[in-house]
Amino acid sequence: MTSPHTSVALVQMRCGGSTQRNIDSAVERIAAAATQGADVVCLQELFASTYPCQEEDIRRFDDAEPIPGPTSQRIAEAAREHEVVVVGSFFERRAKGLYHNTAVVFERDGSCLGMYRKMHIPDDPNYYEKFYFAPGDLGFRSFQTSAGCIGVCICWDQWFPEAARLTALQGADIIFYPSAIGWSPQEKQEFGETQWSAWETVMRGHAIANGVYVAAVNRVGVEQQIEFWGASFVADPNGQITGRAAHDQEQTLIIPCDFKQVDVVRTHWPFLRDRRIDAYGQLSQRFIDPTADATDARK
Amino acid sequence: MTSPHTSVALVQMRCGGSTQRNIDSAVERIAAAATQGADVVCLQELFASTYPCQEEDIRRFDDAEPIPGPTSQRIAEAAREHEVVVVGSFFERRAKGLYHNTAVVFERDGSCLGMYRKMHIPDDPNYYEKFYFAPGDLGFRSFQTSAGCIGVCICWDQWFPEAARLTALQGADIIFYPSAIGWSPQEKQEFGETQWSAWETVMRGHAIANGVYVAAVNRVGVEQQIEFWGASFVADPNGQITGRAAHDQEQTLIIPCDFKQVDVVRTHWPFLRDRRIDAYGQLSQRFIDPTADATDARK
Numbered sequence: 001m002t003s004p005h006t007s008v009a010l011v012q013m014r015c016g017g018s019t020q021r022n023i024d025s026a027v028e029r030i031a032a033a034a035t036q037g038a039d040v041v042c043l044q045e046l047f048a049s050t051y052p053c054q055e056e057d058i059r060r061f062d063d064a065e066p067i068p069g070p071t072s073q074r075i076a077e078a079a080r081e082h083e084v085v086v087v088g089s090f091f092e093r094r095a096k097g098l099y100h101n102t103a104v105v106f107e108r109d110g111s112c113l114g115m116y117r118k119m120h121i122p123d124d125p126n127y128y129e130k131f132y133f134a135p136g137d138l139g140f141r142s143f144q145t146s147a148g149c150i151g152v153c154i155c156w157d158q159w160f161p162e163a164a165r166l167t168a169l170q171g172a173d174i175i176f177y178p179s180a181i182g183w184s185p186q187e188k189q190e191f192g193e194t195q196w197s198a199w200e201t202v203m204r205g206h207a208i209a210n211g212v213y214v215a216a217v218n219r220v221g222v223e224q225q226i227e228f229w230g231a232s233f234v235a236d237p238n239g240q241i242t243g244r245a246a247h248d249q250e251q252t253l254i255i256p257c258d259f260k261q262v263d264v265v266r267t268h269w270p271f272l273r274d275r276r277i278d279a280y281g282q283l284s285q286r287f288i289d290p291t292a293d294a295t296d297a298r299k
Numbered sequence: 300m301t302s303p304h305t306s307v308a309l310v311q312m313r314c315g316g317s318t319q320r321n322i323d324s325a326v327e328r329i330a331a332a333a334t335q336g337a338d339v340v341c342l343q344e345l346f347a348s349t350y351p352c353q354e355e356d357i358r359r360f361d362d363a364e365p366i367p368g369p370t371s372q373r374i375a376e377a378a379r380e381h382e383v384v385v386v387g388s389f390f391e392r393r394a395k396g397l398y399h400n401t402a403v404v405f406e407r408d409g410s411c412l413g414m415y416r417k418m419h420i421p422d423d424p425n426y427y428e429k430f431y432f433a434p435g436d437l438g439f440r441s442f443q444t445s446a447g448c449i450g451v452c453i454c455w456d457q458w459f460p461e462a463a464r465l466t467a468l469q470g471a472d473i474i475f476y477p478s479a480i481g482w483s484p485q486e487k488q489e490f491g492e493t494q495w496s497a498w499e500t501v502m503r504g505h506a507i508a509n510g511v512y513v514a515a516v517n518r519v520g521v522e523q524q525i526e527f528w529g530a531s532f533v534a535d536p537n538g539q540i541t542g543r544a545a546h547d548q549e550q551t552l553i554i555p556c557d558f559k560q561v562d563v564v565r566t567h568w569p570f571l572r573d574r575r576i577d578a579y580g581q582l583s584q585r586f587i588d589p590t591a592d593a594t595d596a597r598k
Contacts, residue, residue: 208504279465
């Protein structure tokens with residue numbers, strides 16, 4: 001008898017300077033998760049290396065590989081060997097001088113179901129991603145897998161309700177967010193709790209607003225100026241946390257998800273029924289001219 | 300010296316069968332809040348009566364009034380007398396047989412700055428609003444007032460990130476949500492905590508995603524099949540709760556808000572800078588054809 005649950009594994013790792021060791025560690029964790037019954041394993045953002053964007057260093061482009069390439073093929077092989085769906089995250093070299101922050105979904109037979117290129121690119125102190133990554137040009141995506149319909153967004157995307165909505169509208173039962181976010185040591189004491197709480201809360205909000213599962217997979221450990229805050233988690237379609245990893249330890253979180261709940265929750269809270277799709281056009285604007293509006297409002 | 304804070308009052312009331320008494324109570328609470336220094340007072344959804352939508356009863360249309368009408372004029376007068384900005388919520392009779400669920404923003408001099416007609420209309424057991432209210436046709440709005448730029452959405456709107464985003468993009472420093480939501484007695488034990496938590500969490504998410512204050516103003520008391528859950532609250536632009544009323548008591552929550560924090564938080568978390576406005580067009584679709592997408596994803 002088939003279990004009604006899909007078992008989802010979130011691999012929260014510490015990364016070091018040896019790419020080989022990081023990849024070996026990820027592959028071992030995929031194997032271990034599959035042994036424990038995982039149907040889908042999601043790796044953290046750019047799991048093959050330390051987070052490359054803490055400074056604008058042209059040498060870090062050497063980390064990038066084409067897709068398919070050696071690292072993605074190694075992960076595809078792990079998916080095939082352990083018969084598990086895998087979401088991997090890679091520093092993609094697309095062409096000479098053109099790079100993306102890219103996730104790939106592999107089926108249990110190791111085949112590539114498709115890729116997602118990070119759409120929202122941050123640029124903040126210690127997260128200089130606009131230097132490294134061209135904005136994604138594949139749009140927001142969901143992938144039909146043997147373990148359910150899986151959406152993938154990446155890290156900074158998690159702050160944008162538009163990304164979650166467009167992914168959910170393509171049928172995703174769960175949205176994975178491979179991530180690399182942490183505290184600045186000099187801010188942690190004063191702002192750390194608030195920052196981490198906002199991160200988790202905004203994604204719980206996406207789960208609720210869309211009636212989907214959400215899974216964020218973050219790294220741990222201190223690398224240069226960032227203390228990655230871990231706390232990988234799964235939220236159910238009501239926004240309830242069903243599992244959360246530690247802030248400071250490597251951990252593979254294995255959480256059962258019942259994708260039939262997406263249907264149940266959405267039928268009870270039918271937000272998709274009531275969206276005012278006739279009135280959302282201005283979401284494609286950067287800002288809505290306040291002067292024009294104020295005049296109108298005073299009519 | 301001007302205080303850097305805007306003092307916001309959320310009037311959480313119990314309503315009874317006497318419209319006169321409900322309106323008198325709202326006016327008294329506006330006066331009391333102004334005495335305590337409130338700059339803006341927001342009333343709960345349809346404060347003038349018990350919640351009219353628990354059944355489809357044609358007689359409840361008698362509750363409706365044009366705007367301006369006696370009830371809205373009474374509130375305008377309270378705004379003028381107490382020199383306070385007021386957000387009121389009314390059952391609007393727009394034309395013969397045409398009704399809306401409408402909020403009005405009054406300036407300190409009693410003038411009407413504009414109205415917002417509820418865009419997302421629910422229809423669920425005990426919330427048969429589609430029977431009563433035509434969907435709003437004024438779009439999402441913010442209003443420039445002497446106490447800051449104020450956005451108003453209404454109850455069911457609170458579950459839709461699009462509503463919060465479009466309101467924030469018009470410059471709102473705070474989004475008010477006059478509300479009427481509660482528990483079904485037969486569901487409360489099993490689902491009550493989860494339902495209320497989802498309600499608060501999704502709005503905290505809007506605060507975070509948009510870097511704005513959010514204020515939800517809900518009613519209390521048992522009316523027929525609904526136990527309104529109160530818990531009116533203010534969340535700051537980091538999504539932190541800065542004040543929350545009781546679940547079961549009438550209460551005017553007066554909370555200082557520093558609208559300069561909208562600028563500070565957005566500058567540190569520059570989501571508005573990075574929105575992919577070139578890629579949001581499909582938000583105007585009800586759903587995105589999964590067959591077409593799956594084909595594409597396998598290329």
